[in-house]
Amino acid sequence: xxxxxxxxxxxxxxxxxxxxxxxxxxxxxxxxxxxxxxxxxxxxxxxxxxxxxxxxxxxxxxxxxxxxxxxxxxxxxxxxxxxxxxxxxxxxxxxxxxxxxxxxxxxxxxxxxxxxxxxxxxxxxxxxxxxxxxxxxxxxxxxxxxxxxxxxxxxxxxxxxxxxxxxxxxxxxxxxxxxxxxxxxxxxxxxxxxxxxxxxxxxxxxxxxxxxxxxxxxxxxxxxxxxxxxxxxxxxxxxxxxxxxxxxxxxxxxxxxxxxxxxxxxxxxxxxxxxxxxxxxxxxxxxxxxxxxxxxxxxxxxxxxxxxxxxxxxxxxxxxxxxxxxxxxxxxxxxxxxxxxxxxxxxxxxxxxxxxxxxxxxxxxxxxxxxxxxxxxxxxxxxxxxxxxxxxxxxxxxxxxxxxxxxxxxxxxxxxxxxxxxxxxxxxxxxxxxxxxxxxxxxxxxxxxxxxxxxxxxxxxxxxxxx
Ligand code: CMX
Numbered sequence: 101x102x103x104x105x106x107x108x109x110x111x112x113x114x115x116x117x118x119x120x121x122x123x124x125x126x127x128x129x130x131x132x133x134x135x136x137x138x139x140x141x142x143x144x145x146x147x148x149x150x151x152x153x154x155x156x157x158x159x160x161x162x163x164x165x166x167x168x169x170x171x172x173x174x175x176x177x178x179x180x181x182x183x184x185x186x187x188x189x190x191x192x193x194x195x196x197x198x199x200x201x202x203x204x205x206x207x208x209x210x211x212x213x214x215x216x217x218x219x220x221x222x223x224x225x226x227x228x229x230x231x232x233x234x235x236x237x238x239x240x241x242x243x244x245x246x247x248x249x250x251x252x253x254x255x256x257x258x259x260x261x262x263x264x265x266x267x268x269x270x271x272x273x274x275x276x277x278x279x280x281x282x283x284x285x286x287x288x289x290x291x292x293x294x295x296x297x298x299x300x301x302x303x304x305x306x307x308x309x310x311x312x313x314x315x316x317x318x319x320x321x322x323x324x325x326x327x328x329x330x331x332x333x334x335x336x337x338x339x340x341x342x343x344x345x346x347x348x349x350x351x352x353x354x355x356x357x358x359x360x361x362x363x364x365x366x367x368x369x370x371x372x373x374x375x376x377x378x379x380x381x382x383x384x385x386x387x388x389x390x391x392x393x394x395x396x397x398x399x400x401x402x403x404x405x406x407x408x409x410x411x412x413x414x415x416x417x418x419x420x421x422x423x424x425x426x427x428x429x430x431x432x433x434x435x436x437x438x439x440x441x442x443x444x445x446x447x448x449x450x451x452x453x454x455x456x457x458x459x460x461x462x463x464x465x466x467x468x469x470x471x472x473x474x475x476x477x478x479x480x481x482x483x484x485x486x487x488x489x490x491x492x493x494x495x496x497x498x499x500x501x502x503x504x505x506x507x508x509x510x511x512x513x514x515x516x517x518x519x520x521x522x523x524x525x526x527x528x529x530x531x532x533x534x535x536x537x538x539x540x541x542x543x544x545x546x547x548x549x550x551x552x553x554x555x556x557x558x559x560x561x562x563x564x565x566x567x
Pocket of ligand 1: 169370400401402403405437441442443444445446447448449450496497498499503504505
């Protein structure tokens, strides 16, 4: 076993080595970030001084008892949702819609889809990376991507019956043993240096997620199968798909590149992003903060919905058979609703239109005729034809349209990744992009520990009486 300081020193020296090998005259992500942080710090200071007491909205009783839905109470820069904007423009990453990103963000060599690295660069710096910056970040992540031995031992010791998300959260939490942030905090560092250590941990975390996630897959679903080594010339998702054992499937690789990039950040209020932010605000290191986020993601109303969608669609197919009509689907939807269950993959806490990420994944399918012929993908499409009307008639959900999870799993299923209990792990690899962006910026901006005020029913009643 290694001590925390020797592990930190090892990781820092690896990082320096990566710097030395960098593409001539290309900025590293740390340098690019270092350039934009001072201006944003100054802007926030000025904003707080000038408008600290300005009112942004009201707090109603329904916010307090309704999961704070719609309450404006968090600073989150990297992405913004517009509930009403149609289809693909309902989400913007630093102002760029998904189609904008598809136009301007560099893809992998030989690929077409956005990749995690170019999306991370945009989220962190607010700028579109050059091709060389993207490649440099890919290489830096690949250099950082090997798992420490104790993580491999931990993963290999877990029962294969433990849900893959539980395994992922445990391994990510255990990485805190070598946290640069925690070690530096213990030594005593200035607040102004926090972000550099948070970035160091965050990049190591992201870089190692594919190897952790692939080892979980191997242990649970493909025991004894060798795991491919990291290729320093491949992007993060290219390496992930290789390690999963599907590296020869270019279409799956491209699909996962797109899925992981566009699923990475979705404002700050969703349960996983918010959990990472809350836990990080206590100055827990990025590993602990993101591990907590993963356990929020593991709930069926949030990230686990992608496994639930597929289970639900396959049950439908099993019950009704291959020739499913729209009327059959309507009847199945009503049966689900009348039994008190939610229709997985439909509804959203913020969006009030079809999820832009759902549309982007549908478009991916539309460019590939073999996907359109797949019975499960056809079932998803047919369900989309009728579900909004059924949910409207049911009259409960504020958003009767599909969210991203309605489509994500069926494409994986088509490509042979049929182990749907694993799907949320892929979401977990993706969601790190937004969570680590916020963890680094929260430290750069000196955001405080979160501590909203809770109220008892008595307290609310007395506030209402006295007003
Ligand atoms: N099927 C049936 N009922 C639904 C529903 C659905 N798909 N979506 C919402 N409702 C119900 C809610 O359960 C709630 O019922 P109660 O009043 O009895 O509690 C009512 O409609 C109002 O809910 P809402 O305000 O429209 O939705 P919320 O903001 O409370 O919840 C979400 C949002 C996503 C949790 C919910 O739509 C849902 O459970 N969807 C199915 C699960 C799912 O697909 N989750 C993935 C979301 C994307 C992600 O986070 O990854």
